[in-house]
Amino acid sequence: MIRPVVACRTTTLLKRGLPLLAGLVLACAATGAGAAPSTFGPVIGSALLCRSQLDNAYFHAYLTESFGPAYKREGGAYWFRTEASLWGSKVEQVMVSDDTSAVVFVAAILEAKPDELEKSVRAAVGTPFRAADGSRYPLRKSIPGSTIAYANDKSKIYCAKFKPLSGPQSTPQSIR
Numbered sequence: 572m573i574r575p576v577v578a579c580r581t582t583t584l585l586k587r588g589l590p591l592l593a594g595l596v597l598a599c600a601a602t603g604a605g606a607a608p609s610t611f612g613p614v615i616g617s618a619l620l621c622r623s624q625l626d627n628a629y630f631h632a633y634l635t636e637s638f639g640p641a642y643k644r645e646g647g648a649y650w651f652r653t654e655a656s657l658w659g660s661k662v663e664q665v666m667v668s669d670d671t672s673a674v675v676f677v678a679a680i681l682e683a684k685p686d687e688l689e690k691s692v693r694a695a696v697g698t699p700f701r702a703a704d705g706s707r708y709p710l711r712k713s714i715p716g717s718t719i720a721y722a723n724d725k726s727k728i729y730c731a732k733f734k735p736l737s738g739p740q741s742t743p744q745s746i747r
Contacts, residue, residue: 607655607662608637615665616657618677620698621715621730625675630667647672657681658691663725678729685711685719688726692719 614633617623634651635641641649648666655662660683668676681688689700689711700711700719711719720727 607653611637611653611655612657615655615662615677615679616696619657619679619717619728619730620692620696620713621717621732625677625730625732627668627670627675627677630677631669634665634667644669648676648678658688658695659683660688660691660726666729668731674731674733676729676731678727678731680722681726681728683726684724685721685726688719688728692728 614623615630618625618630631641631649634649634653638651638653641651643650648668651665651667653662653665657679658681660681662679662681664680666676666678668674683691685708692698692700698713698715698717700713700717702709703712704710708721715730716732717728717730720729
């Protein structure tokens with residue numbers, strides 16, 4: 572038999588603990604759904620720097636699993652909102668090409684100016700970028716093929732490759 576004093580204390584503790592427990596559950600759910608996985612830098616960062624094979628189906632599945640479904644499909648790409656950072660800058664969005672695009676690409680918008688992003692990428696991984704021209708807002712390109720561009724007061728970094736040929740390949744006729 573439960574004594575009335577113990578029952579009263581237990582009820583009081585439950586009343587005090589439920590809001591705390593609910594808050595913890597909501598906090599865990601909120602951070603778990605959008606928080607970047609530990610592999611975000613090596614997977615997405617390497618792709619943005621053109622250091623890995625580009626496979627839009629793989630990146631789409633990776634981002635969907637990590638951040639939930641794309642919030643829009645526009646301009647030949649799936650757009651994902653992220654809670655992640657790369658090279659010391661917050662990543663706002665990651666875009667992955669869909670099958671309607673003529674190229675396979677991975678792109679990201681970061682909260683850093685292009686010159687700041689260029690310096691932080693070089694410091695972190697050693698990849699140098701060179702200005703493509705002498706304009707006020709030049710594209711910055713790396714030797715592997717990555718590009719940093721202005722996106723208003725932020726940066727867009729991307730790697731784009733032409734799709735590989737698919738289907739039967741024709742072979743030239745032998746010369747007689």
